[in-house]
Amino acid sequence: MQFLATPAQAAQIDRYMIETLEIPGLLLMEQAATAIFHEIAALFPPCRVLLVAGSGNNGGDAWAAARILLTHGYDVAIGAASLTLPPDADANMRYFSHTSRITLLTPDTLDSFFSRDAAVIVDGLLGTGLSRPASGLYGEIIRRINAHPAKVVSVDIPSGISGETGAGQTAVTADITVTFQYAKPGHLLFPGRSHTGRLVVAKIGPEAGRPPLHLQWADTFSLPPRAADTNKGTYGRLAIFAGSRGMAGAAALAARGALAAGAGLTTVYTCEYVQDVLQHTLSSVTAQAIGGNPAYIAAEGSVLENCQARAYAAGPGLGQHAETLPLLRSIAQSSLPKVLDADGLNLLAADGSLSFGANTVLTPHPKEFSRLSGCSMEDILSSPLDTAGAFAKQHGVVLLLKGATTIVSDGAKACLVTAGAPSMAKGGSGDVLTGVIGALLAQGLSPFMAAYGGAYLCGKAGETAAARKGDYAPTAEDTVYFLGR
Template sequence: MTPEFRQPFSLGDAMRRVTELPPIGERDPQGHKGTYGRVLIVAGSRGMSGAGALSGQGALRSGAGLVTVACPDVVAPIVAGVDPCYLTLWLPSDRQGRVTAQAYDKLRGRKDDVIAVGPGMGASPALRRLVLSLLAHASAPLVIDADGLNVLAGHIEPLAGRAAATILTPHPGEFSRLTGRSIAAIQADREEMAARFAKEHGVVLVLKGPGTVITDGTSLAVNDTGNPGMGTGGSGDVLTGIIAALLGQGFEPFDAARLGVYLHGRAGDLAAEDIGMISMTPVDLLAWLPQAFLELATP
């Protein structure tokens, strides 16, 4: 067969399509905060303190035992003031209010069950160093979003060879930077592009937007919850916290990702039913997350 007649590579039948959600078990009566996962969220910078707070609250509303939001010290009091239930870890900051190259020293040796990094951190060589250090040395599963993803654009090799799971949560713009492909090309072939990337780099890929695709390169799910009311800055930051919390409670990475995406969208649908898509904000996703969880926990 000459090359021009070769079929294009397709994941086709080898791909397991998943539609059933993983069950949410009851909380262990003997459980305590140590049982349900210590979640570290590294997020925020001057001007984007909300990203850290929204991710932290997303994790709290999703059952995490103990949530710590690590953010530049200049925004830490603001982040701490949003919610009394998470801890804050104050990271050294530069003149722009972003983390410095010394930030990783504050995270080294911590015993977190899961680490999420990226929302609202801005772009800098120091952030790149921080993300690469986490990829190289953190033994906990990692969720990488937003600016954490952007530092990997054009340098995705550090994703390879991690012992623990890595979940990436790009929107199409971020996935375009990661892959070097146009947003249009990605949107035209979302499932194939996501699955191929996940397989090649050994990650769980959450390609966001209507019909979010979740795949580990072997299994694939397309989410059917969510609505355009969620097209408001900060919705994705909430999702990062939700997925991190589910990982911390022991869900397998692929399951944590697809369950988190489902619940996030369902919270958005419940909010839209009640207050409408126009007025809802990511804070409402937090408010309706309990109802979304209750629906799944109560048959």
């Protein structure tokens, strides 16, 4: 896990380093520029570099990088959107003010500046100080940067992308982004993630005593090795409530996910039809039919009394039957660790049953989350961190909002999971995830950790499957097969 900082937090940390730790801002800028130089020097011997500098300290980083590049034999030309700059940026600009290396970027000079050959463009137009969408001259500059054949190294964040949300319609598409101290949510959330290229996080100052951060990037997760003197009881009993006629596969995938993630004992509670299917296809789980209906679960909460489970996983393939609701409500309101997904969430949302006991993980995709929360899809997609966090806080749950970048929030802290592959955008992936999270809960992980750990493990397995089988062929069974490999 590594911490992320929003633009406001990054500015607060900069202020902390300058005012409390008494590190001159100019020195921090020098560190930032040195990091940019090292990335360029590692890839390119001395060559022509175009540097684009905006009106703030992001531009200051570019001016400082231009100086370091020049002193190392690079041929630099700087396109400046403004020559009225804050003090540290101004100091770095002045190094060049008596040279012919500066072009003031205007509609009249854009063509000639960007017609120059160059191996690299350094994008220091807009950083975390972006306050509105890029347009006008800035929009034109961004289009020229993107059209140029040179490799693009963005300073801190691709210009035009919001560091907070990743939003930005007119934005630089970078090959490499060198950010400072902490990555920003905007690097990991789409569309920002697709503009960022390879992300380098450069430390430019000490971390001791910095203001607290509550957002992390789940870029690693592993289960501890199993001790030799353990047995299936050590790893928990998971009760999965899943399946209905026509959707036996969802129950099977959740069970397979649970097995692959190490649950000690897994029982699928389902209807007679699915029980029959599971008995023929899955030898490592037990299946039990509950309720009186052969095609779907029609049961009361009292069936939970006999489960003796350490955790519940409910939802995959349940269908939309009102008779399933009493059991589902009892699961949701119990205090046992539990994960609720898919039809389980749809049923609860349609009924307005949004009362959850402690230790609850909900794993909706954006459309399911819209039904649950009443938030519009537009609000969810434009502010996923805020909407997920607000819901998690209001309902006292861990919310895992699925996506190409998955968000896990408990209302106080949150993390982003970027592991995964486009091949996973396919039916069955969510069922496996439910089983995996259920297994991690049964093994005693906290709901927050089980949620991001499950998303990470499934994402990595999906990446491995895609590396072996391509972007199209992998199935949810492959996610199970490659889990932990």
